[in-house]
Amino acid sequence: MQWAQRVNTVRVIGTGVMGRGIAQLAAAAGLTVELADARPEAVSAAVDHVGQMFDKLASKGRMTTEEAAAARDRLRLVDGPHTPTECDLVIEAVREDLQTKRELFAELEKICPPHTVFATNTSSLAVTSIATALADPSRLVGLHFFNPVPLMRLVEVIPGARTAEWLPDALVELVQRLGHQPVLATDTPGFLVNHAGRGLITEALQILGEDLAAPADVDRICRDVLGLRMGPFELMDLTGLDVTHPATESIWSGYYGDPRLRPSPITRARLEAGLLGRKVGEGFYAYVDGVKQEQPEPQAPPAETRPVWSDNPELLGVLEAAGVPVERGDEPSNVAVVLVTPYGHSAATAALSADLPLSRVCGVDPLNLEKRFTLTVHPATDPEFARSAWAALAATGRAVTVVRDGAGMIAQRLLASIVNTSCFIAEQRLATPTDIDTAVRLALGYPRGPLEWGQHIGPRRVLNVLRALHSATGDPRYRPSRWLVERAELGLELTGTGTTPKDLLA
Ligand SMILES: NC(=O)c1ccc[n+]([C@@H]2O[C@H](COP(=O)([O-])OP(=O)(O)OC[C@H]3O[C@@H](n4cnc5c(N)ncnc54)[C@H](O)[C@@H]3O)[C@@H](O)[C@H]2O)c1
Incomplete structure (x- = not known):
């Protein structure tokens, strides 16, 4: 019989x-x-x-009374x-x-028999x-x-540099016996899940640091556009900055200051000020009796009659169905509000390269138009036209978040950071693509694994967002991983390993 x-x-x-x-968990498993x-x-x-x-559990019918009594008897x-x-x-x-x-x-080690793991x-x-x-590090x-633990099904199995070769597989089997889902991770900073989770957190703080959008705006976009259960600022409030900030610092310093994992001075200051989050009633949100206080969203201006031109037929269709006057010509008329929907570039950059009238141009993030629009406003936008754009989008009945214009807008750059971080993990062989996706879905509750998500959006689009951010900021945190570049350029799936020299030996 196997050890497990x-x-x-x-x-x-x-x-x-x-x-x-x-x-x-262990007693319930016998x-x-x-x-x-x-x-x-x-x-x-x-x-x-x-x-x-x-x-x-017995009263809810999830265990019989006998099973509950037997499990309790197994506790010593x-x-x-x-x-x-x-x-x-x-x-x-x-x-x-x-x-x-x-x-x-x-x-x-002094009191346990040699067979104890x-x-x-x-x-x-x-x-x-x-x-x-x-004395024998191979047994740890x-x-x-x-x-x-009973609800979070994921368990990372992490061999150290001297762990006995048979142990990781044996622990994987044991975790399965407990009814949980094992993944194999490497003994590197943050292991798998906490490393992958830095993609969202660090980028959300970067967005806040650039004053592009307020925390509640970012959280709403994350819920309604990306489909996350909780936005990054809600998540930091729940976990507590006393946990999140040191964890981010330790992963970043563990990778010797890699800029893609860079912590934020914002959380350092808030931590020092005691704005830890839900547990103290004050974080990015205020809490009264444990309930998050969220300000209502600003009201959109009343609808008007200015026509809207867009480079995005899907968006025009949605607006037209809501009774908004639209223009479908190749170019906007002299009176139209112009909505550009670039992947990667800011609205201003997209407008300049298409020779569109800058003062009448706003951006709309094309990532997901179902529930909420993200409307971006650049410094040369005429506020009258921006208000018209806001009113037109609101006429569809969807929520609208107005933010400052920038490369990757909000949702695209958060998603690109999530995908790129996991591509780095895959590239360094810190875990298999399947384990990366499984671990992130189960432990972080994302609607898709990050590699699968990047594949769904399209590796080229993700790459475009990162390249636009890299060129707009010069910040090396946006350098795309080789995993992403190669797969985008070779037309391969982000979720596959592709051929490696080891395959030639098989
Ligand atoms: N809380 C989490 O969300 C979480 C998640 C994953 C991993 N962990 C890790 O699990 C470990 C425990 O975390 P926790 O949140 O359960 O902490 P906890 O403070 O709730 O419990 C720690 C327990 O360890 C006992 N203890 C401390 N020193 C001891 C010693 N020398 N010998 C025996 N018992 C000792 C304490 O009395 C306490 O009961 C930590 O390593 C933590 O990083 C925590």
């Missing part, structure tokens, strides 16, 4: 938020779970909590982390401190660094669960 099928007893050390979730913590009261609280969770309180044991696996979920984790494993649930420390505390592996 033979595992019978697991010791969970550190019975806080994560440890109790891991204990619940494993005997020894719970230990430096604070004995934390163990009894965890056992009570997990027992209540089983009762709740132990006196301390170093109480002798014959367990097959230790999962450590103590506080996030390298020295604490090293000391814990060094002690465990060690796993760490660290979210930001290097598995390899933790393993240096062991990263097993990164997400909060709340």
Whole structure:
């Protein structure tokens, strides 16, 4: 029988938020779970909590009463982390401190039998660094669960530099036995999910830093245009800047200052000011009794009769159906409001290259016209024409967000950053394309995996957005990854590995 099928007893050390979730999952899957913590009261609280969770699941019909009772019986309180044991696996979920984790494993190595496998649930420390505390570092592996453990199905399995070769696959199998979804990640800063998640967060902060749009505008665009459950500023408020900012700094410095992962001085200042987010009632939003306070959106001006010309037939169709007068000629008349819909370039750049009358030109992001329009206004726009454009778009019944014009507008550049970050991950072979997409969908709740999403939008379009941003700003954070460039140019799928020298040896 394989190791994962033979595992019978697991010791969970550190019975806080994560440890109790891991204990619940393991006991529900039929494993005997020894719970230990430096604070004995934390163990009894965890056992009570997990027992209540089983009762709740039984009352909802998700487990039978007998199964709940049996799962509860599999929980064993132990006196301390170093109480002798014959367990097959230790999962450590103590506080996030390298020295604490090293000391814990060094002690465990003295009391556990040689067959015991060690796993760490660290979210930001290097598995390899933790393993240096062991005389035999080959027995330690990263097993990164997400909060709340029973609901978040994804688990990253992370071998360190000296982890035994058989262990990652064995842990993958064990995670499957627990009913969760494993992915293999490398022992690199942020592992897979937290690295991939920097694409959205850092770009949203870049947009805010450029004063292109307010946090609530960016969040609305993310929900309505990109289909995210939560915008980046809502997400930072939920996670707390005390977690998000240091995590971003540590991933960035872990990659020796790679500009695509650059943290923002905005979150540094807000963190220092104590504007942590939901938990303190003040973040990018205010919270009253835990409920987010969102200002109503500004009212669009009343509809008018100026005709609209656009380079986008789909947009003209939507406007016409709403009763807006439209022009369908090759060029706009002298009175028309002009709506350009570029991928990548700003509206102003697009207007200049098409020789359109700048003062009457606004941009509309063509990415998704279903629910919300993003209207961009450049410095040479005549405000009268911009108001007419706003009124025309609002006449369709869709919401309209008015932002400053810029390359990639808002949704396109956020999406390009999400896709490019994951393309870098794929390019460096930090995870397989399938695992990248699976991990991001499950852990970050994006509607599609980032590589699949880039493929859906079109690799060339994503590349155009990044190149336009790179040329407009000169900022190396927008350099496209080779994975994206090659696939866009060779007409290959972003989700495939393509041929490598290794394929010649197969
Ligand atoms: N909270 C999350 O969202 C999350 C997600 C993924 C990973 N993690 C990681 O999981 C680990 C635990 O995080 P948490 O949020 O559950 O923390 P927590 O503060 O809720 O729980 C930590 C527990 O560890 C105990 N502890 C501290 N030092 C100990 C020691 N030397 N020996 C035994 N017990 C000790 C504490 O008493 C406490 O009960 C950390 O490494 C964290 O980075 C957390």
